[in-house]
Amino acid sequence: MLEIRNLSFQVDDGKEIIRDLNLTVEDKKFVVITGPNGGGKSTLAKLIAGIEKPTAGQIFFNGEDITGKSITERANMGIGFAFQQPVKFKGIRVIDLLRLAAKNAYNKQEPSVKPLADSKAKPLHLHFEKELSVSDACDYLSAVGLCARDYIDREVDASLSGGELKRIEIATVMARKTKLTLFDEPEAGIDLWSFNNLIRIFEQMRREIHESSIIIISHQERILEIADEIVVVADGRIQKSGRGSDILPGILGTDAAVGTCFGKNGDKVC
């Protein structure tokens, strides 16, 4: 369980980006955070992951105050974070990154994700006594719609397209099987076909959530539709939050969706 109490984050010029924010994410919940550009969503995710330090307030994870804990400590307690803008590395291959992620997998026994419901797909039953095997790595890549063999040995550098990097980022975080997983706009830059796959992955994660919880920052109606809870963040505050079915009708076509791209069927991609 994640509990955020009176969290504030002010930057050097005095601007308050997160203002006295309170939020509780229960276990087994699938929460979608949405809201206008610049509202503070990514900043909130960075505060949870430990990348930014709050100027006031506290963060509790499973009852423990993690406000003073480092990124590494939080990661090892079971917090995973897929960045809005994936990071590139010269010389580090896709397989290397997946192996690093799997080696530090929080929950090595219980996979939280399986590939697409496709009956032919191999289930992601992974046990990492040693190194993540190539075939297990491939399963993660296939799950995000990448033809694994073409990518496994590629370097995670500028030679990959934005959408490819984004999918590798998602696969990497999936490989960690964390108790709380944050995805920052996972759909951004992903083409239509992959988007549909992505939705299926999240639906599957939703079904197999076990004790874990998932927070997705998204503007996509189809992701909002599968949320247990929707949280609308604007101007550094929670403007609205509640059950997905209660919140969703109110925010479609309103300011919360400004600057985003809601397709009628969720199939519009930006």
Add this chain to the structure above:
Amino acid sequence: MLKVDEIQKRLFKEVAELHDIPMGAYNLRANGKAIGRNSTANVEITGKEDGSGIDIRIKPDTKNESVHIPVVLSESGLEEVVYNDFYVGADSDVVIVAGCGIDNCGGKDSRHDGVHRFFLEKGAKVRYVEKHYGSGDGDGKRILNPVTEVYMDENSQMEMQMEQIKGVDSTNRMTLAEVGKNAKLIVKERLMTHGVQNAVSGYKVTIKEEGGSADVVSRSVARDSSYQKFDACIIGNAPCHGHTECDSIIMDQGRILAVPSLEANDVDAELFHEAAIGKIAGEQLIKLMTLGLTEQEAEEQIINGFLK
């Protein structure tokens, strides 16, 4: 059986990945003396008359053969200059593994200056792998000053992988190349310095004839208080392609001077250079830390990848 002690064995392993006597032609040199030599039907290795080095003659059309010529020094205070000449016959395709390992536990400087000259005939193809390595905790310095000259005839290709990752206190390397018609030179240099090490790497590549190309790429890491200078000049005297790139990470109090330069003497010479120096990107460290690595582990992974 060759007589090599444990230290020498380890050095041979580091510089040439040799666990045993290599296949094919070889010349193993330890502490100033050849301790093993083998020629094959296509590759002849002979000592120079004045004892200053060896000649390696590779017959035309020799394919898929390798030549190993590693050198190790394990006696403190040994200083040597060695001349090795490679004559690579037309249309051959070979791998040459060189490299030098120095273990210096004593108080005196140990130094190996290898002068390698390569003469590639028409259509010859060479992959050259060279590793430099130093170990030992004596006060004596481990010094390597290699000079490499490459003369490339029509349609020949040379790919050079040069690596110096650990333990060499001082190195001043110079590589000169003359690239002929449609010949192709590729250089991949990997360098890491630490402590108070000093490394200078210079290249002067002249593309002399039409269709020649050269690509000289260096990736390096300077840690602690070490210093590196990368000085690469590509000269195009004909319609050709030339590119040089120096990509470096500095850490601690490391210092790097990168001086890529170009000289075009033909209107159709296309020459490019790039150089970038900077510390490890913060976001790279952060990303790996969110995967559960400590900052040090993240740093190691980033540098390992970068120098791979």
